[in-house]
Amino acid sequence: xxxxxxxxxxxxxxxxxxxxxxxxxxxxxxxxxxxxxxxxxxxxxxxxxxxxxxxxxxxxxxxxxxxxxxxxxxxxxxxxxxxxxxxxxxxxxxxxxxxxxxxxxxxxxxxxxxxxxxxxxxxxxxxxxxxxxxxxxxxxxxxxxxxxxxxxxxxxxxxxxxxxxxxxxxxxxxxxxxxxxxxxxxxxxxxxxxxx
Amino acid sequence: xxxxxxxxxxxxxxxxxxxxxxxxxxxxxxxxxxxxxxxxxxxxxxxxxxxxxxxxxxxxxxxxxxxxxxxxxxxxxxxxxxxxxxxxxxxxxxxxxxxxxxxxxxxxxxxxxxxxxxxxxxxxxxxxxxxxxxxxxxxxxxxxxxxxxxxxxxxxxxxxxxxxxxxxxxxxxxxxxxxxxxxxxxxxxxxxxxxxxxxxxxxxxxxxxxxxxxxxxxxxxxxxxxxxxxxxxxxxxxxxxxxxxxxxxxxxxxxxxx
Numbered sequence: 001x002x003x004x005x006x007x008x009x010x011x012x013x014x015x016x017x018x019x020x021x022x023x024x025x026x027x028x029x030x031x032x033x034x035x036x037x038x039x040x041x042x043x044x045x046x047x048x049x050x051x052x053x054x055x056x057x058x059x060x061x062x063x064x065x066x067x068x069x070x071x072x073x074x075x076x077x078x079x080x081x082x083x084x085x086x087x088x089x090x091x092x093x094x095x096x097x098x099x100x101x102x103x104x105x106x107x108x109x110x111x112x113x114x115x116x117x118x119x120x121x122x123x124x125x126x127x128x129x130x131x132x133x134x135x136x137x138x139x140x141x142x143x144x145x146x147x148x149x150x151x152x153x154x155x156x157x158x159x160x161x162x163x164x165x166x167x168x169x170x171x172x173x174x175x176x177x178x179x180x181x182x183x184x185x186x187x188x189x190x191x192x193x194x195x196x
Numbered sequence: 197x198x199x200x201x202x203x204x205x206x207x208x209x210x211x212x213x214x215x216x217x218x219x220x221x222x223x224x225x226x227x228x229x230x231x232x233x234x235x236x237x238x239x240x241x242x243x244x245x246x247x248x249x250x251x252x253x254x255x256x257x258x259x260x261x262x263x264x265x266x267x268x269x270x271x272x273x274x275x276x277x278x279x280x281x282x283x284x285x286x287x288x289x290x291x292x293x294x295x296x297x298x299x300x301x302x303x304x305x306x307x308x309x310x311x312x313x314x315x316x317x318x319x320x321x322x323x324x325x326x327x328x329x330x331x332x333x334x335x336x337x338x339x340x341x342x343x344x345x346x347x348x349x350x351x352x353x354x355x356x357x358x359x360x361x362x363x364x365x366x367x368x369x370x371x372x373x374x375x376x377x378x379x380x381x382x383x384x385x386x387x388x389x390x391x392x393x394x395x396x397x398x399x400x401x402x403x404x405x406x407x408x409x410x411x412x413x414x415x416x417x418x419x420x421x422x423x424x425x426x427x428x429x430x431x432x433x434x435x436x437x438x439x440x441x442x443x444x445x446x447x448x449x450x451x452x453x454x
Contacts, residue, residue: 010317011289018270047317114319116368116398117421118241118451119198138199138451140272142319142367159198181272181294183236183454 002026002194003038005064005080007054010046015077018180018187024194032063040193041067045079049090049104049145052083065097071171073196075129081167081174082147090145099172102148111160114144119157119177121165127154129173130166131192137185139165139177147176171196199449200415201422202436203242203400204235204429208277209249211257215378215427225430229264232273235429239436239454242272244297244370244424248345250278259291266292274322276370285312289320297370299324300343303350303357306364313365322400323361324370327354327387339387346374354387355394362395369399370424376404378427383410388418400424408434408442415448 002019006012006028019026019042026042027034035041043064045052055061068074076084087096088104096103107113118138123130133155146163149156154166154173167174173193179186206213206228213225225231232243245265247258255278262275275288276297285296296316302309302323313321326346327339339354358369371391373384383404392399398421401414405425414420428434440450 011294011320013266013290013292014294017266017292021268021270046319112396112398112421114367114397115198116319117198117201138454141198178272181270183270187270 001038002040002042003035004028005035005041005043005060006030007052007058007060009051009054010044012044014178014180015042015044018190019194022187022191022194030058030060032059035060035063035067038067038072040073040075040196042075042077042193043080043083044077045081045083047079049079049082049088050094052079052094052096055083068097068099068172073171073193074173075193076174077180078143078176078178081176082145084167084172084174085147088145099169100147100150100152100167100174102150104145104147106145108160114142115146115159116142118182119159119165121155121157123155124153127166127168128196129168129175129189129192130154133185133188139179139182139185141165141177143176147174197449199241199451200420200443201241201400202239202411202439202450203244203422203424204232204240204436205244205246205402205424205426206231207246207248207426208258208261209247210254211261213430214248215430228261229267231430232265232269235436236269236271239440239452240271240429241451242274242422243269244274244276246275246297247277254278259287262288262291262293276322276324281308282311282315285316289316295320295322295367297322297324299326302361303341303343303352306360309361309364309366313367318365318367321366322368322370323358323366324372325354325358325361325391326372326374328374329384329387339390342374355390358391358399359394362397366397368397369395371399371401373403377402379404380406380428380433382406383414383418383420383423385414385418388414388420392419392421398422405434408439408446411439411443412446412448415443
């Protein structure tokens with residue numbers, strides 16, 4: 001069973017619908033206990049980094065960190081991927097998980113922000129999550145802050161600069177784009193996660 | 197590279213997709229779920245469903261159509277028409293929309309933009325603006341905002357309103373030229389460019405799409421981030437896949453293959 005973590009921000013229907021379409025057994029939950037018993041965890045985030053404060057209050061932060069430490073496959077989507085880093089310029093007071101080094105930053109002023117639309121992926125070799133995904137495949141992004149290029153980067157995109165579109169280290173995965181809104185490419189990525 | 201988006205719009209009336217000229221003379225163009233899936237398969241980057249005759253009686257029809265359309269659609273899906281308050285937006289999200297478009301209600305109560313953005317994120321809030329050129333040409337307010345499906349003039353300047361909507365938390369502007377809507381005579385590039393330069397959020401150009409050249413112009417001269425069309429896609433005048441080929445040949449970055 002895959003647990004989709006609901007921490008009270010945004011709309012998780014699209015993520016659930018995509019997993020339903022793939023035939024995966026998923027449950028949307030705000031309970032740390034359900035996260036603890038799930039085989040895999042999807043952590044979609046939306047909106048402002050400060051909304052992640054809710055994780056601390058609800059005990060979900062501990063549940064997510066424990067699952068990550070226990071080698072359970074964990075996929076952070078959008079703000080959920082940013083949370084895997086140390087933090088974000090968007091809200092300095094809220095700490096990320098620190099699984100990947102560095103902080104998320106704003107785009108340079110040379111480009112419009114937010115970054116909205118379909119952008120291409122420069123896929124790194126050996127990624128489990130992006131297995132079979134063609135070089136320069138397009139995925140749908142909508143975000144104002146971006147994660148830095150790090151050692152665990154699985155794919156990069158360009159928008160005013162190069163940033164991490166996907167990260168991967170062992171059982172931990174993150175995508176800045178929305179696989180549930182990225183057509184066939186996105187569904188293939190979610191299918192890969194189901195099969196990890 | 198970030199690509200320019202081609203958005204297929206489904207104008208819905210009583211559960212069916214329809215298309216008119218200058219918001220009038222409606223013709224039937226099919227079932228929303230079938231139309232949306234077909235457009236997505238053909239390369240549409242995004243789908244917009246607008247309930248153009250939104251009334252409270254139509255609310256259930258709209259939610260049913262949203263639900264059935266969302267079920268097998270895996271590209272961004274925006275729904276507009278008749279969203280007057282936060283609860284209406286919540287119901288539409290719950291039925292499967294990724295973004296909502298608000299028009300009249302946002303003009304009446306700009307705080308609604310921030311209210312919805314606060315709960316669902318700015319990326320989920322599209323402010324739709326229907327604008328028309330002033331015939332007298334006087335003053336610097338050259339484009340006037342209309343509400344209630346283009347029926348009611350507001351006396352407000354479109355560029356100013358776009359700026360305000362962005363400041364209130366809108367994630368995108370869907371800008372329709374009422375003068376060009378349904379005419380297939382080209383987008384109003386001047387209107388689009390003025391708004392695109394006034395705000396930092398993406399601007400979706402709408403109204404007037406007739407040929408691939410119109411799209412090339414609105415991306416180059418109008419500086420649009422996305423372009424939306426309805427009638428030319430529904431009635432097969434323009435094929436999205438073919439349109440994307442022509443855009444790519446003209447040097448406009450588009451998502452292809454899909």
